[in-house]
Amino acid sequence: MAERTAIIGSRVGLHARPAAIFAEAAAELPVEVTIALEGEPADEAMDASSILSLMGLGAEHGTSVVLRAEGEGAEAALDQLVTILETDHDAE
Amino acid sequence: MSKKFTGVGVSAGRVIGRVRRMPEPILAPADGAPLPAGVSAEEETARLTEASKAVATGLKERAALATGDAQAVLKATALMASDRSLLKSATKLVTGGTCAESAIWEAADAVATQLTALGGYMAERAGDVLDVRARIVAELRGVPAPGIPDSDEPFILAAVDLAPADTATLDPAKVLALVTSDGGPQSHTAIIARSLGLPAIVAAPETTELADGDLVFVDGIDGQVVTDPSEAEEHLATTYANREVLPDFSGTGELSDGYRVPLLSNVGSGEDAQAAAAAGAEGVGLLRTEFCFLGKDKEPTHEEQVAAYGAVFAAFAGKKVVVRTLDAGADKPLPFLTDSSEPNPALGVRGYRTDLTSPGVLERQLKAIAQATSEHEADVWVMAPMISTPAEAQDFAEMAKAAGLATAGTMIEVPSAAVLAGQILQRCDFVSIGTNDLTQYTMAADRQLGTLAELNDPWQPAVLHMVAATTAGAQSAGGKPVGVCGEAAADPALAVVLVGLGVNTLSMNKRALAPVSAVLRTVDLANAQRLAKLALDAPSAELARSVVRAELSELDRFGL
Structure with missing residues (x-):
């Protein structure tokens, strides 16, 4: 099991636009990725490719979240997703 | 075969295009309805x-x-x-x-x-x-998706009525005109059409017959929809498309002979006031103070009120600002003032009458207005809505003067006040006619009801007679000022009639300043008086409108 902690970089939190970018990226990966607020049990983690689950987390700017994935390519996949989460997409 | 449907034109413009119908809203399926028989x-x-x-x-x-x-x-x-x-x-x-x-x-x-x-x-x-x-x-x-239809071509949107959520997604580049079978002149459709400058017709019940793809002519000026338009309609649409651009309002309202008709604006906030001042308004003819109260569950404090009114006064230093005291009730209920169990709120405790049930609110508001007046340079007048008798006018004027406000008047919205305007003006300084409510009460027709839209027309000769009674009363009281601050003042043709009837100032939405000014400048006072007489003598609103419009050739030039 690969695991990464990321801090939400988007200044408005994980709302529609950043969530859409992230969900699309997660859906394209060869592995299934889950996301949870830091400190929440792993079995309550959500599907990272679901925009509605992402929005439902209510993660704001600076919130820590944990990404998890298993299988081949998991490490590289998570690294890629952490970069997306920590980018402020509203600054573009 | 060409068909003609009549409704109420609520936003000017003439255009030809293809119809797209607003789909029916999607109804909720039954809770937990089972799988259809035979389907796994x-x-x-x-x-x-x-x-x-x-x-x-x-x-x-x-x-x-x-x-x-x-x-x-x-x-x-x-x-x-x-x-x-x-x-x-x-x-x-x-x-x-x-x-x-x-x-x-x-x-x-x-x-x-x-x-x-x-x-x-x-x-x-x-x-x-x-x-x-x-x-x-x-x-x-297998039914069309809800919401405003998608189309690559601009279209004429036909609907029963539009909800605020629909109009929020309305793209003015894609929609040529709005046609609704329901809704009235005050409906959301009408308001959004005017603010986007789209031709619109409401309360045209037969337009439910219109189907996707129908080619129609929409005349927001005459309130008509014509299917399979002929050359005549094409000519009207082309003329409208080639209309002259209206000159900006110069900041001085006058007739062709130089007779002054100050053009003021209706505003509902400090921001609004700045925009109105920028558009050239010569003052504020109606400051709706409800903006300070609506959405609150208790009365705003003295300081909040002083700041809110002051923001408006600041935009009109040295100019007139007519403040209407709180007009709560009926279509503008307030939780701390309005008894929502009244069976007939339009005829109930609203406007000035709330002072009977909630004494103190008006007195405190007047104090706040006086305080804001002392802090700014505007020439502040105050008036009370829903005054019915000379005694009420006198009580209000005394209350305003006690608060330190120099100029106090009343609104003319109730027919009794129009009829007794002379006596009312012996007890206060000015009156301002609220044509929306005056029409509703003169015609006994709820202004929210699409079905009664024809009655709810300020061109109704009876309403014009009420205006004439008011100006006659003002003359008998020594020539005190009469203003109009309803939607009627924003109709350029009707504005000419109102001036002809003896109204001194007109107050309107800032968008109407340029068209009203342009048309007023094409007539002199004698001509305006002649047109007013024609309208007073007409047997119907429709004829009053058409006989006056026929004499104002400039309306076509500007596509009004």
């Missing part, structure tokens, strides 16, 4: 997946054509439509024996509730989830 859960799940994919694809296609924020929103909505966790929870319900429509309805409901609970921005996104849900259900049912 697997088949139903496949149907649901197909429908969600189709909606997502449609939204993605639209996103590809859009740019900027609209594109981002459409992209996010497309992802919601094919969202894995949403489909997973809906599929779980289908597997438990629920049909696809009810399953997606319930699953999306849970998501929307969760987003609403997060509050703020996320709560607003709950609406997107419900929109996606309605689209998926429409797809499952």
